[in-house]
Amino acid sequence: MRVDLAYGTNGLVVDLPDDRTTVITPVDRPAVADEAAELRRALRDPVAGPPLRERVRPGQTVAISACDGTRPQPRHLMIPAILDELDGVVGLDDIVILVATGTHRGNTVAELRAMFGDQVVDAVRIVNHDARDASSLRWAGRYGKDVPVWLNREWLDADVRITTGFVEPHFFAGFSGGPKLVAPGLAALETVLTLHDAARIGDPRATWGVIEGNPVHDDVRAIAAATGVTFALDVMLNRRQRIVRAFGGDLLPMHAAATAAVRATAMRPVAGPFDVVVTTNAGFPLDQNLYQSVKGMSAAAQVVRPGGTIVCAAECRDGFPDHGSYREVLTSAASPEALFEEISRRTVTVPDQWQVQLQARIQRAARVIMYTSGLGDAELAAAHLERTHDVAATVAALPGQVCVLPEGPMTVPYLAQE
Numbered sequence: 547m548r549v550d551l552a553y554g555t556n557g558l559v560v561d562l563p564d565d566r567t568t569v570i571t572p573v574d575r576p577a578v579a580d581e582a583a584e585l586r587r588a589l590r591d592p593v594a595g596p597p598l599r600e601r602v603r604p605g606q607t608v609a610i611s612a613c614d615g616t617r618p619q620p621r622h623l624m625i626p627a628i629l630d631e632l633d634g635v636v637g638l639d640d641i642v643i644l645v646a647t648g649t650h651r652g653n654t655v656a657e658l659r660a661m662f663g664d665q666v667v668d669a670v671r672i673v674n675h676d677a678r679d680a681s682s683l684r685w686a687g688r689y690g691k692d693v694p695v696w697l698n699r700e701w702l703d704a705d706v707r708i709t710t711g712f713v714e715p716h717f718f719a720g721f722s723g724g725p726k727l728v729a730p731g732l733a734a735l736e737t738v739l740t741l742h743d744a745a746r747i748g749d750p751r752a753t754w755g756v757i758e759g760n761p762v763h764d765d766v767r768a769i770a771a772a773t774g775v776t777f778a779l780d781v782m783l784n785r786r787q788r789i790v791r792a793f794g795g796d797l798l799p800m801h802a803a804a805t806a807a808v809r810a811t812a813m814r815p816v817a818g819p820f821d822v823v824v825t826t827n828a829g830f831p832l833d834q835n836l837y838q839s840v841k842g843m844s845a846a847a848q849v850v851r852p853g854g855t856i857v858c859a860a861e862c863r864d865g866f867p868d869h870g871s872y873r874e875v876l877t878s879a880a881s882p883e884a885l886f887e888e889i890s891r892r893t894v895t896v897p898d899q900w901q902v903q904l905q906a907r908i909q910r911a912a913r914v915i916m917y918t919s920g921l922g923d924a925e926l927a928a929a930h931l932e933r934t935h936d937v938a939a940t941v942a943a944l945p946g947q948v949c950v951l952p953e954g955p956m957t958v959p960y961l962a963q964e
Contacts, residue, residue: 551937552785552829552953554861558917560937562824567948572957573811577788581620584792585627588779592795593803598631598777602706607640608632609704611727612711614647614674615657616831616838618787619712622663624779628708629670642700643672646711646731649738649898651869652676673700677735689772690765693741696734697773709770709778709797713804715812715958717844718747718904720757723780724801725770733769741765742900744889754848754958755813757805770797780804782811785953815962819851821946824937826859826954833860833954835867836921836929837898840905842954847908849959855913855944857937860954862920866929872898877928882909885930915940 547567551558578584589598602608610628613619625643632641643662645653652674659667666672675698676682683696684703701707709727716722730738746752746761757763778797782790782804793804827833827842839860846856866873875898879885886906889899908914915932926933934940941948951957 549950549952551824551859552826552833553859554833554863554919555830557829558859558937560824560941562938562941562948562950566946567950568816568820569950569952570814570816570957570959571952572785572814575782575784575790575811577784577786577790581623581789582627584789585624585779585781586631588792588794589627589631592777592800593793594799595777595796598628598708598794599635601776602632602635604635606636606705607703608636608642608706608708609701610641610643610708610710611646611701611732612643612662613727613731614645614650615653615661616650616834617712617722618783618828618831619710620781620783620787620789621661621710622666623789624710624781625662625666628710628779629666638669641670642704643670644698644701644732645672645674646727647675647677648730648733649677649735649870651867675732677733677738683734686769686773690768691761693737693765693769695729695737695769695773697729697737698732701728701732702773706776707774709775710780712781712783713801713808714783714956715754715808717754717841717955718752718762718900719766720753720755720760720763721801721805721808723804724778724797725766725775728770728773728775729766744892744899744903747900747903748890754845754960755809767798782807785956812956813958813960816849816949816959817962819849819961820854820949821851822855822857822941822944822948823850823951824857824859824941824948825951828954828956830861830863833862835864836860836862837867837870837872837901840901840908842951843908843914844904845951845955845958846949847912849949849961850912852911853913854946855915856908857915857917857934857940859917859937862918865920865925870898872901875899875902876905882906882930886910
């Protein structure tokens with residue numbers, strides 16, 4: 547059986563045993579014929595509340611939050627659609643685009659041009675959010691379950707605040723998009739550390755597809771609702787990262803409608819666990835580093851039997867990456883078991899510990915083998931991971947039933963009896 551795995555930019559084709567392989571993909575939906583028209587419809591006929599143009603008055607300042615370069619958001623289509631709607635109401639000099647990096651690195655000028663297009667970059671001021679720059683942050687209050695909230699100053703100072711994103715299942719926040727474009731996207735490091743502390747991440751409700759009752763997403767929603775979003779725009783994408791449907795309007799009703807649509811296509815039941823699960827991190831830009839690729843491992847972990855094997859194909863062209871403390875925390879203990887216990891004992895959250903906590907939990911339950919061109923043998927060994935240079939040969943040598951998630955976390959399998 548030939549399977550095309552989403553890997554890097556060009557993909558990876560592998561041959562797997564026909565008699566014992568099950569391939570699970572999202573329900574494939576065709577892209578809309580006219581993506582610009584679909585975005586315009588969402589802005590003018592929102593899920594809840596008045597159209598965008600009716601919410602903005604001349605002379606107001608506007609801040610637009612957008613995903614960073616690790617996300618396949620069609621920014622080059624979404625931002626121009628918003629600018630067109632605001633044309634004649636506010637000037638371009640009164641608009642700022644804030645790249646919602648959370649704790650990730652800022653994007654380079656070249657990356658911004660690839661993300662937004664030259665016309666937008668040349669016409670509108672774009673700012674990379676910096677969670678560690680106190681001068682760019684302002685205190686907003688305590689919200690949710692006592693979360694100390696500092697947000698990007700330019701976001702809070704704007705008269706009009708617009709979030710833009712895309713919705714997919716998220717491995718501990720339930721779903722992406724919507725309120726996540728405020729926090730953690732535009733939040734201070736301390737705010738993010740609280741949202742991602744060991745207690746919240748360790749809660750069994752902090753998982754794929756769960757929003758209500760998820761301690762992470764409950765607080766994320768509370769922060770966005772309390773600090774104010776004027777209009778929200780999210781899209782649903784297909785496997786080719788094209789727009790299937792756009793959703794606009796008041797933040798929480800819009801996001802609820804978008805997550806319901808995505809849940810119906812991306813979450814797939816299976817009858818029982820598998821001995822081997824082959825996964826990816828949905829290709830570039832999602833698989834550009836190991837930190838992000840934990841999502842693909844987590845999707846596989848939902849249906850691998852205890853003691854089974856996960857084979858993860860992720861390019862990791864950015865390595866661990868080098869910025870942040872993920873590498874330092876991940877390599878600080880002798881084994882996944884020791885790492886998990888160490889993090890569980892901590893009373894103070896450190897940057898990137900949440901990702902390591904989840905990865906250690908997966909590696910305690912299953913053997914994890916990586917196919918990657920971005921990390922060397924010593925780096926993988928330090929991260930408690932094995933390497934394969936041939937996915938097909940590795941799977942052929944492993945006994946038992948095989949599950950394949952060619953698009954990684956874009957498909958979230960779950961055991962039907964659950």
